[in-house]
Amino acid sequence: MRDLLPEMPSALDVKDLHISRKGKVLLDVCSLSLDGPGPTLILGPNGSGKSLLLRCLHGLISPDRGEVTQDGLPLGAEQKANQAMVFQNPVLLRRSVSANLDFVLKRQGLNRILRKQRITELLAEGGLEDKARQSARSLSGGEAQRLAILRALASEPETLFLDEPTSALDPGATQMIERMVLRASSRGVRIVMVTHDIGQARRLAADIVMMQGGQIVEHGAAKKVLDAPESDASRRYLAGGLVV
Amino acid sequence: MQNFAAEFSHALSLIFTGDSELWAIVLLSLKVSVLAVLISAVIGMPVGAALAVARFPGRRMMIILMNALMGFPPVVVGLLVYLMLSRSGPLGVLELLYTPTAMIIAQMVLVIPIIAALTRQVVEMLAEEYSEQLRSLGVSRLASVPVLLWDARLALVTALLAGFGRAIAEVGAVIIVGGNINHVTRVMTTTIALETSKGNLALALALGAILIGIAIAVNAMVSALALRAEQEGLRHA
Numbered sequence: 001m002r003d004l005l006p007e008m009p010s011a012l013d014v015k016d017l018h019i020s021r022k023g024k025v026l027l028d029v030c031s032l033s034l035d036g037p038g039p040t041l042i043l044g045p046n047g048s049g050k051s052l053l054l055r056c057l058h059g060l061i062s063p064d065r066g067e068v069t070q071d072g073l074p075l076g077a078e079q080k081a082n083q084a085m086v087f088q089n090p091v092l093l094r095r096s097v098s099a100n101l102d103f104v105l106k107r108q109g110l111n112r113i114l115r116k117q118r119i120t121e122l123l124a125e126g127g128l129e130d131k132a133r134q135s136a137r138s139l140s141g142g143e144a145q146r147l148a149i150l151r152a153l154a155s156e157p158e159t160l161f162l163d164e165p166t167s168a169l170d171p172g173a174t175q176m177i178e179r180m181v182l183r184a185s186s187r188g189v190r191i192v193m194v195t196h197d198i199g200q201a202r203r204l205a206a207d208i209v210m211m212q213g214g215q216i217v218e219h220g221a222a223k224k225v226l227d228a229p230e231s232d233a234s235r236r237y238l239a240g241g242l243v244v
Numbered sequence: 245m246q247n248f249a250a251e252f253s254h255a256l257s258l259i260f261t262g263d264s265e266l267w268a269i270v271l272l273s274l275k276v277s278v279l280a281v282l283i284s285a286v287i288g289m290p291v292g293a294a295l296a297v298a299r300f301p302g303r304r305m306m307i308i309l310m311n312a313l314m315g316f317p318p319v320v321v322g323l324l325v326y327l328m329l330s331r332s333g334p335l336g337v338l339e340l341l342y343t344p345t346a347m348i349i350a351q352m353v354l355v356i357p358i359i360a361a362l363t364r365q366v367v368e369m370l371a372e373e374y375s376e377q378l379r380s381l382g383v384s385r386l387a388s389v390p391v392l393l394w395d396a397r398l399a400l401v402t403a404l405l406a407g408f409g410r411a412i413a414e415v416g417a418v419i420i421v422g423g424n425i426n427h428v429t430r431v432m433t434t435t436i437a438l439e440t441s442k443g444n445l446a447l448a449l450a451l452g453a454i455l456i457g458i459a460i461a462v463n464a465m466v467s468a469l470a471l472r473a474e475q476e477g478l479r480h481a
């Protein structure tokens with residue numbers, strides 16, 4: 001099917017994923033399939049395993065058992081190279097803003113001229129044109145987050161994971177990042193994003209994964225999960241979330 | 245006191261009239277210590293980085309040994325290098341004893357542990373901070389070494405300056421392996437020791453003043469780097 005629709009991003013599948021540490025189950029996902037074209041948003045209380053799940057999907061931790069596959073293939077170097085991740089606490093290199101982007105572009109094997117061109121494009125995409133030469137470590141939180149996203153996009157990934165990219169940002173900065181995410185999505189990048197902002201989930205999500213205690217309690221179309229959640233856990237989380 | 249004042253003004257005139265003997269000694273000191281530090285950096289930084297990033301049996305032991313070497317008494321280092329280089333020593337055929345090269349070697353033995361230990365410390369801290377991010381960007385453990393070294397650059401320059409401070413101020417080791425030979429291996433510290441005991445206080449004072457000036461300059465550079473690191477958010481804490 002997917003072969004007939006080349007504009008569809010590659011599918012991510014999880015089978016029987018299990019991680020426990022010191023006898024405590026941290027992650028236990030029977031099955032999860034991310035193959036729709038729109039952004040997937042992951043919601044759930046603190047400590048429910050959202051970041052852990054992203055790490056597994058990105059191949060940063062290997063689970064005790066179970067497997068993550070991309071288009072039916074296990075996560076190898078090639079699959080991982082087609083993914084990028086913006087961490088909950090992104091680590092920017094101790095270099096200038098443009099050097100942070102150049103670092104990724106160099107690894108892509110682009111020549112100087114192309115890299116310069118791409119850097120200009122990316123900085124414009126994130127509204128950081130006038131910060132090119134500034135030390136990345138001296139950026140504000142919102143600017144740093146935008147740079148982290150640009151750096152993730154620089155490798156032109158098929159899949160982009162974002163872990164609460166707007167959790168510490170003001171409404172304007174949040175809106176900027178949401179626009180960046182939507183633009184990437186419309187270019188065909190698969191978006192998998194963690195958030196605690198239910199309004200954001202409503203604005204961005206095509207489908208929503210609801211987590212609780214390391215398990216996926218619900219996965220479905222955004223509107224359905226938000227307006228008519230099936231599980232108690234989702235209802236409780238959304239009720240609490242709406243109050244905040 | 246009269247005498248001291250006279251010696252002092254003589255010392256100043258040695259400095260400011262560009263006394264050729266004085267400045268030859270200063271130049272040799274700088275040459276020996278700068279070379280010793282540069283070669284030590286080429287050896288010490290990769291060793292430090294390897295200890296920070298690689299995992300192999302005996303690594304803990306090597307780190308302890310390196311830290312111990314940092315506090316090694318210079319006189320003993322001088323003695324050991326002397327034994328290595330002396331006519332009957334394992335490196336005797338090279339006939340390096342009482343040459344500037346011997347002094348460079350002695351200073352390297354003192355400086356390499358400093359540079360390696362400081363490099364290990366800062367690179368290890370940075371590696372921990374960067375590890376997941378670099379893996380996400382597809383950077384292998386080995387390929388991460390130059391990335392980490394570059395991002396630790398301010399701390400590494402500070403380590404070089406610390407090494408230079410130790411090298412240029414060092415007297416015990418270089419006097420043993422250099423021999424303090426006029427026009428050949430006389431550096432600032434050894435000359436001060438010798439001239440003071442001979443009663444030639446003016447030359448000793450002049451060299452002492454320059455040595456202090458260098459120490460202050462090195463410290464000023466370290467603070468300037470720290471300030472810059474602060475401003476650009478490059479600290480490693």
Ligand SMILES: Nc1ncnc2c1ncn2[C@@H]1O[C@H](COP(=O)(O)OP(=O)(O)OP(=O)(O)O)[C@@H](O)[C@H]1O
Pocket residue numbers: 021026044045046047048049050051052053088
């Ligand atoms: N390496 C680890 N060893 C032990 N426990 C871990 C480890 N990594 C994560 N955990 C635990 O796994 C649980 C899930 O963590 P995770 O970071 O995925 O939560 P989260 O859903 O992202 O929460 P938040 O919304 O606060 O970011 C937490 O209880 C955490 O303490």
Ligand SMILES: [Mg+2]
Pocket residue numbers: 050051052088163
């Ligand atoms: Mg998290």
